[in-house]
Amino acid sequence: MYAEQALAESEKRFRALVSASSDVVYRMSADFNELRQLEGHLFVAAAPAPNRNWLEEYIHPEDRDVARAAIRDAVVRKGILELECRVFLADGSIGWTHTRAVPMLDASGEITEWIGMVTNVTARKNAEHALAYQRRMYEAILTNTPDLAYVWNLEHRFIYANEGLLRTWGRTWEEAIGKNCLELGYEPWHAAMHDREIEQVVATRKPVRGEVPFNGAFGQRFYDYLLVPVIGASGEVEAVAGTTRDVTERKQLERSLIDADRRKDEFLATLAHELRNPLAPIRNAVHLLKSDTPTGDHLRVAREIIDRQVHHMVRLVDDLMDVSRITLGQVNLRNERVALRRVIEDAVEAAAPAIEAGNHRLVVDVPAAAVHLEGDGTRLSQVFQNLLDNAAKYTPSGGTITLRAELHGERIMVSVRDTGIGITPEAKARVFELFTRVHPHDCIKTSGLGIGLSLARKLIELHMGEIDVRSEGTGTGSEFIVTLPAAPALQPPKSGIDASQVRAAPDSRRRVMVVDDNRDAAESLGMLLEMENCTVSVAFDGLQALGALEAFKPDIVLLDIGMPGMDGYELARRIRATPMGSELVLVALTGWGQADDKKRAMDAGFDEHLTKPVDPDLLARVIAFGHSAAA
Numbered sequence: 001m002y003a004e005q006a007l008a009e010s011e012k013r014f015r016a017l018v019s020a021s022s023d024v025v026y027r028m029s030a031d032f033n034e035l036r037q038l039e040g041h042l043f044v045a046a047a048p049a050p051n052r053n054w055l056e057e058y059i060h061p062e063d064r065d066v067a068r069a070a071i072r073d074a075v076v077r078k079g080i081l082e083l084e085c086r087v088f089l090a091d092g093s094i095g096w097t098h099t100r101a102v103p104m105l106d107a108s109g110e111i112t113e114w115i116g117m118v119t120n121v122t123a124r125k126n127a128e129h130a131l132a133y134q135r136r137m138y139e140a141i142l143t144n145t146p147d148l149a150y151v152w153n154l155e156h157r158f159i160y161a162n163e164g165l166l167r168t169w170g171r172t173w174e175e176a177i178g179k180n181c182l183e184l185g186y187e188p189w190h191a192a193m194h195d196r197e198i199e200q201v202v203a204t205r206k207p208v209r210g211e212v213p214f215n216g217a218f219g220q221r222f223y224d225y226l227l228v229p230v231i232g233a234s235g236e237v238e239a240v241a242g243t244t245r246d247v248t249e250r251k252q253l254e255r256s257l258i259d260a261d262r263r264k265d266e267f268l269a270t271l272a273h274e275l276r277n278p279l280a281p282i283r284n285a286v287h288l289l290k291s292d293t294p295t296g297d298h299l300r301v302a303r304e305i306i307d308r309q310v311h312h313m314v315r316l317v318d319d320l321m322d323v324s325r326i327t328l329g330q331v332n333l334r335n336e337r338v339a340l341r342r343v344i345e346d347a348v349e350a351a352a353p354a355i356e357a358g359n360h361r362l363v364v365d366v367p368a369a370a371v372h373l374e375g376d377g378t379r380l381s382q383v384f385q386n387l388l389d390n391a392a393k394y395t396p397s398g399g400t401i402t403l404r405a406e407l408h409g410e411r412i413m414v415s416v417r418d419t420g421i422g423i424t425p426e427a428k429a430r431v432f433e434l435f436t437r438v439h440p441h442d443c444i445k446t447s448g449l450g451i452g453l454s455l456a457r458k459l460i461e462l463h464m465g466e467i468d469v470r471s472e473g474t475g476t477g478s479e480f481i482v483t484l485p486a487a488p489a490l491q492p493p494k495s496g497i498d499a500s501q502v503r504a505a506p507d508s509r510r511r512v513m514v515v516d517d518n519r520d521a522a523e524s525l526g527m528l529l530e531m532e533n534c535t536v537s538v539a540f541d542g543l544q545a546l547g548a549l550e551a552f553k554p555d556i557v558l559l560d561i562g563m564p565g566m567d568g569y570e571l572a573r574r575i576r577a578t579p580m581g582s583e584l585v586l587v588a589l590t591g592w593g594q595a596d597d598k599k600r601a602m603d604a605g606f607d608e609h610l611t612k613p614v615d616p617d618l619l620a621r622v623i624a625f626g627h628s629a630a631a
Helices: 002-020 054-058 061-077 122-144 163-169 188-204 248-289 296-327 340-357 377-393 452-462 519-531 542-552 568-576 595-604 616-625
Strands: 024-029 035-040 081-088 094-105 111-120 148-153 158-161 208-216 219-231 237-246 336-339 361-365 372-375 400-408 411-418 466-470 479-487 511-515 535-539 556-559 585-590 608-611
Touching: 054 061, 061 081, 061 094, 094 122, 122 163, 148 163, 158 163, 188 208, 188 219, 188 237, 219 248, 248 296, 336 340, 336 377, 340 361, 340 372, 340 377, 340 400, 340 411, 372 377, 377 400, 377 411, 377 452, 377 479, 452 466, 511 519, 511 542, 519 535, 519 616, 535 542, 542 568, 556 568, 568 585, 568 595, 585 595, 595 608, 608 616
Parallel strands: 361 400, 511 535, 511 556, 556 585, 585 608
Antiparallel strands: 024 035, 024 111, 081 094, 094 111, 148 158, 148 237, 208 219, 219 237, 336 372, 372 479, 400 411, 411 479, 466 479
């Protein structure tokens, strides 16, 4: 009786314990196929009747094979069963359970049944899966980001490094993790700097940002980095994490921009200086012309000064425009077979004033045999004139300049050597860069914008050639070598006068209308045209020109483009719309000289586009024939 009462009390205590627990207690047959008893808070779909196959009732189909294998193993071992698998929950969803079962053995050691407990671990498994997903996501980001990511422990040793950082170190994970900066090849100052920064982040709990050079597997690079504290559950700093970004290209760009800004300032200062130089004698000459009693010699000298200095200013502007056109790919070469001797003769003739002014001796050595090349003769002469001008400019008075041309197989080599002040090795590396003046503060008086050699190189490259410079340094002189492809020689052309080079007078007195809002420009051009035996009418805006058009009946109209109110394009369209418009020759006379400007003028109805200041000979040909020689 007492034993039965004790058993009842024990059963009562057991059921109270099961009721208070969120777990389920069960009994299984020895082969684990039949559920004999199930007690506790059921969280599965339904409690199967005893002696029914529980595995089919509860376990998710994809986990049943795993469960059977675990059970077979436990039965064979007669040991404890541990199993986590997916099950069907009471609310119809799929959850996770953890079961632990102990075998009950008889006196012979055989299993009689199993006593086990099942715990609902769905929340834990979902959290584990979410954490694993986040870990995979972060690892994918950290592996593929161009930034370097890493974590130090409080002993300043790396406990994480992403793939980018491992590649930068040239180390594997096993070789790197657990090491400090010094052990991974950082320079001592660099490692010490990060040690101080780690301590600062731990002490202040605030981020630290910096920029540093680093010599790694890819050479020297520049990096921007950010270090932040990793706060643990206790609220204390447990580690220091960091990201580092390669900013080498940005640093190089910054240096390039700073250099470009400096060169821009130098260029603007040089441009102002170079424009003031010719303006000063022009102003003096104008003052001389305004004198009450100028002599004939004074007038001649004033005219020569103005002509010479205006020519110099035009060349400065032309060089700037040439560089712009070439840079934008808008230069048009008039390629033909040209004689090398003719190209060089034109260059020598153009450079003669500079050579004579420097009292230099010029030696020209050109092959006696006819040598030809394919190209724009004017542009090539411009290149060699530039080289001769530079030689004259940077050679002290009385020096020697040698221009030598040689034929080497299918290549022509032309060199310009001088006995001047030479070029330092540092300057040689940038002598062909735009706006570069390799001797900006030398004792020899020089001028120029620093674009001639850059322009020369671009023109030579357009002719499929090369240009190089040689100099042993200061005081040793310089030599510029141009190499161009040769072309088969042609028979020399028949002698005769090129009509396009002759200043032609019109057959009859031409009627010319000049339209320009700049009164000085319009009136002075009108006087020049009257000297060319033209009848001239001058208007200072579009409406005035339209009003005088029918009464004056011009043959040619010279229009400025950039006029206020009605610009030259609109005026040209309106003139074309008049009864006499189709018979007139319309010429745009403007400071806008890019290829797009010329196309826009043609689209507006102009016959010709001339860029200010126009060559008087070219203007005379347009007046005579209605077009330039190039038309």
